[in-house]
Amino acid sequence: MSLTILLGLFTSIIFFVLAKKRLSLAVLWLAFLLPLDNRIYFSWGFDQGSPARFALLGIFGCLFFSCIRAGVKLPKWKEPVFKDVFLQILVFVWVIRLISFSVSLDLASSISYQVFFSEVVLVYILLKKCVEEEGRVFILKFFRNYILAGFLVSLYSPYQYYMYKFKDKILPGVWPLENRPVRIGSLFWDINHYGAYLSTVIPFIPYFFVRAKTAKGRVFYFLAFLICIASFGMTLSRSAIIGLSAAFLLYLILLSFKGYFKQSAIVLAAVLILVMGIIYAGDRAGLKLSYQLQKRFLSINFSYRVWDDSINAHSALAYGSWQIMEKNPILGGGYGSFNKQFRTTEISKTYFDLDPVKDAVIPPHSVWFEPLSATGLLGSAPFYIFFTLIWYFLFAKYRKAKQLSDILLTLGFISGLLAVSLSGVFYSYNMEFFYVFVFFALLYGAYKVKEPPLKLKDILALTFIVVLAGSFIFYKLDANTLIDWDEAIYAKIAKNILNGVGDPFNFVWQISKGSWFEKPPLFIWLTSLSFQLFGVNEFAARFISALSGVGSTIALYFFGKRLFKKSFLAPVLSAIVLATSVHYIFQSRNGTTDVLTSFFILCAMYTFWIARKEGKRWWLLGLFLGLTTLTKGPVAVIPVISLTVYVLSDLFLYKEKRYKIRDFFEVLAAFLIVSLPWHLVEYVRFGKDFIDSYVFYHIFERGRGIEGHSNSFWWYVIVIKVWFRHWFVVAIPALLLAVLGGFFGKAERFKKYFEEEAASLLFLVIWVIVTFFVLSVSVSKIQWYIIPIYPPLALIVGWFLSRVLTVRKWPKAVLYSGVLGVVAASSFLVYYWKDMWMLEDYNRGLKDVGQMIAENRDRYEFIPRTVPVYIYNIPSSSALFYTLRYAKVAGKADIYEMMKSTDGKAFMAITNKGSFESLKKEYVNPRVIIYAESKGFVLFGKDWKDVREQFNQQPYGTPLEIYDPYYFCEWVKFGTNTLCD
Incomplete structure (x- = not known):
């Protein structure tokens, strides 16, 4: 038996004895073992056999024998622990992960991961028991040790740097990089994990500094803060720095809201001075810190990605997680099977080109995407609900906190959780420190909370709804190329922002046409972020819309619970109706603004209903009205008019007196704060051009019917009939009954049928009608404009179905069988009509041709970068997106000038097969040849081999390596029209 495994067993025995003496004592000492992660030092007996795991083995062993001694009866603390809804969620996730073994490609790895997650569940039970027995004092004791442990491991970082710099010795945890500063990871195996660990330590130091009773205590915590910050900086972890920076800003903002604005400003100034001082001192010492840091963190900028394989590799891994899920949206690719499942995805080729480690095991690289790839929507939905509830409890605790110490402690948990949540987008922390911190955040937030906001049946219902909606919406979301026009235009503008063509406040679609003012910015901003995360592809272009579609079903469930308080079926059925509405599915799979707009309108109506009942938080209504305006401008009049009509009806029909003038001004203030700044910036920056295009043309003129989109007043009835499909049949009697209940529900004749639901039904009927x-x-009408009507229609249909199913008292088994029958029948019909929501791949050939151009983009003999590829007689939106270089739209006269003689201008152009054949017949020129052809699209032109030599020379003086050559011409010369035209 090796010495290391003996050391591990000795650790287990020690913690067994500690746990037997007092369970909480063992957990307190566990804090010192959590950061001991480096596998060279701490793989005791087997791979990743860390000290913390041996310690937990001893603690769990003590618990097990305690149960045996009690006669196989669980101790007295079983009530608060095993009836805990959070434990129920964890067990549910555990079961789903076990079931996912059925689709795993690596059973051994799946078992290993399942053993770890079993440990996670037991850790929650352990911490829950300790908090139940000792209360908040135990949490404070643990985090005092947690900070001390973080301080001690931080002290090791300077020693590692000293040995590297002055002794020329690379210790474990040190990662030297060519032409970049060395990265230091202390006692962690992965330096980025160490950065994440410290980001959960640092936010708690201010609390203990303030609470310290002696000057020595304050000095210690001040030094601990400085040393931990210095050690954190030595990691140079981009993910951790992004997380902690955002957490720091949130910390100060929330502290300011509690009345400590002056102190927050001083702290912010002090930290900025400290950071700048360190960088300045480093530069003076010859370390060139400012240049090296700029070079490292500039890679986060999308335009520089061509030189940073690490950033691109993480995007490929994130995208790969979704590609695994798309194959099996319900159950994913199997827990622990990411390494082998990822290799089956299309994006894996790109990843291995960036990171040639085909023989290495590829772990999941995201806290948030790992559940999707491993267990699909069925396992990820409860996982996300679990974390959402933690945020709910922490912010509830923050709102109630009055004393400075309570505020600082709560902010420690909030900011620490935000830090690891953001860095967790890029890394999966299958480590004890992560789950211990998360569980303490939950136990602190939920301490002494008697009733959680969600019960197990709500969580199961939400999981079912997410699986149902997501299975349709995310199914092969990236299988088809972008659709002309809107989807491709928005994607191109979002891509241009990332590549420096225009900016977030100056949208550019085609360089030659200048600024683009057709739509407000929010959807395009979010799409740019999606591109930043997943790379520029069809999935990322549609992700925001798809997420909004699934989010709408979730919001609808919660809204239904508020509207129909006594019915569990009504909200569930309403969400099912929306999730199986063909039109909503189709538009959710399309990267356009409509579903996001519908989602914000739904949230606006929901927050109004909450504010109406509770008489507070009216600002949330203004927030969502502002977001609606920033997404699709004038469409915000729909909720405004709907709510105005309803409030008047409420006042005069039901004699309600709950509305106050100050509530209106609260809504208005929030609305203006959200929506006004962008409009002011655009007006100040572009003046009359913005007003003429955005306001007069795209609002007023479009409303009067332009671009061939005019239809009759009742045209949307036909659209709803065609696109609402099977639910349209149910919607007719449902609407009639809702009108009866809404307008006459409080009359004596109908009181017993509708009294409790009359106000809700009136609200929904007005919403639909308006x-x-x-x-x-x-006058201007397009079929997807009607999308915002489906959420209120779904609520009415869901309510109607629940009334039908409960017209008599059925046994629960019969009732739920009826619900499942509705789901099965509706899902079958939606799948049967798949051609309506999953369109043909119209532009695949165009993408193939564009890819061919991209592969030759650096060959000057093929075509100089300064010369455009022309787009002729095809929709320019998709062509501009897929032609991965400078491109221009050309008319027939332009093409004629280029084709008419053998001595004329050399060129290259894309068109469809039919147009090319016509051109060849009309303008015969033997030098015009086809370079590439795919699925009805042709890349043709004059052979560039005969072009003058000067075209092969680099026509600009800026060194190529500074810029992304992929988009150089568009980026550098936008607005000058000197090089690219």
Whole structure:
């Protein structure tokens, strides 16, 4: 038996004895073992056999024998622990992960991961028991040790740097990089994990500094803060620095909201001075810190990605997680099977080109995407609900905190959780420190909370809804190329922002046409972020819309619970109706603004209903009205008019007196704060051009019917009939009954049938009618404009179905069988009509041709970068997106000038097969040849081999390596029209 495994067993025995003496004592000492992660030092007996795991083995062994001694009866603390909804969620996730073994490609790895997650569940039980027995004092004791442990491991970082710099010795945890500063990871195996660990330590130091009773205590915590910050900086972990920076800003903002604005400003100034001082001192010492840091963190900028394989590799891993999930949206690719499942994805080729480690095991690289790839929507939905509830409890605790110490402790948990949540986008922390911190955040936030906001049945219902909606919406989301026009235009503008063509406040679609003012910015901003995360591809272009579609079903469930308080079925059925609505599925799979707009309108109506009942938080209504305006401008009149009509009805029909003038001004203030700044910036920057295009043309003129989109007033009835499909049949009697209940529900004749639901039904009926009439009054009509009507229709249909199913008292088994029957029948019909929501791949050939151009983009003999590829007689939106270089739209006269003689201008152009054949017949020129052809699209032109030598020379003086050559011409010369035209 090796010495290391003996050391591990000795650790287990020690913690067994500590746990037997007092369970909480063992957990307190566990804090010192959590950061001992480096596998060279701490793989005791087997791979990743860390000291913390041996310690937990001893603690769990003590618990097990305690149960045996009690006669196989669980101790007295079983009530608060095993009836805990959070433990129920964890067990549910554990079961789903076990079931996912059925689709795993690596059973041994799946078992290993399952053993770890079993440990995680037991850790929660352990911590829950300790908090139940000793209360908040135990949490404070643990985090005092947690900070001390972080301080001690931070002291090792300077020693590692000293040995590297002055003794020329690379210790474990040190990562030297060519032409970059060395990275230091202390006692962690992965330096980025060490950065994440410290980001959960640092936010708690201010609390203990303030609470310290002696000057020595304050000096210690001040030094601990400085040393931990210095050690954190030595990691140079981009993910951890992004996380902690955001956490620091949130910390100060929330502290300011509690009345400590002056102190927050001083702290911010002090930290900025400290950071700048360290960088300045480093530069003076010859370390060139400012240049090296700029070079490292500039890689986060999308335009520089061509030189940073690490950033691109992480995008490929994130995208790969979704590609695994898309194959099996319900159950994913199997827990622990990421390494082998990822190799089956299309994006894996790109990843291994960036990071040639085909023989290495590829672990999942995201806290948030790992559940999707491993267990699909069925396992990820409860996992996300678990974390959402933690945020809910922490912010509830923050709102109630009055004393400075309570505020600082709560902010420690909030900012620490935000830090690891953000860095967890890029890394998966299958480590004890992560789950211990997360569980303490939960136990602190939920301490002495009697009733959680969600019960197990709510969590199961939400999981079912997410699986149902997500299975349709995310199914092969990236299988088809982008659709002309809107989807491709928004994607191109979002891509341009990332590549420096225009900016977030100056949208550019085509360089030759200048600024683009057709839509407000929010959807395009979010799409740019999606591109930043997943890379520029069809999935990322549609991700925001798809997420909004699934989010709408979740919001609808919660709204239904508020509207129909006594019915569990009504909200569930409402969400099912929306999740199986063909039109909503189709538009959710399309990268356009409509579903995001519908989601914000739904949230606005929901927050109004909450504010109406509770008389507070009216600002949330203004927030969502502002977001609606920033997504699709004038469509915000739908909720505004709907709510105005309802409030008037409430006042005069039901004699309600709950509305106050100050509530209106609270809504208005929030609305203006959100929506006004962008409009002011655009007006100040572009003046009359912005007003003429955005306001007069794209609002007023579009409303009067332009671009061939005019239809009759009742046209949307036909659209709903065609696209609402099977639910349209149910919607007719449902609407009639809702009108009866809404307008006459409190009359004596109908009181016993509708009294409790009358106000809710009136609200929904007004919402539907106003939405229909506002959109129908506009002469300009397109079928997807009607999307905002589906959420209120779904609520009415869901309510109607619940009334039908409960018209008599059925046994629960019969009732739920009826619900499942509705789901099965509706899902079958949606799948049967798949051609309606999953369109043909119209532009695949165009993408193939564009890829061919991209592969030759650096060959000057093929075509100089300064010369455009022309787009002729095809929709320019997709062509501009897929032509991965400078491109221009050309008319027939332009093409004629280039084709008419053998001595004329050399060129290259894309068109469809039919147009090319016509051109060849009309303008015969033997030098015009086809370079590439795919699925009806042709890349043709004059052979560049005969072009003058000067075209092969680099026509600009800036060194190529500074810029991304991929987009150089567009980026550098936008607005000058000197090089690219």
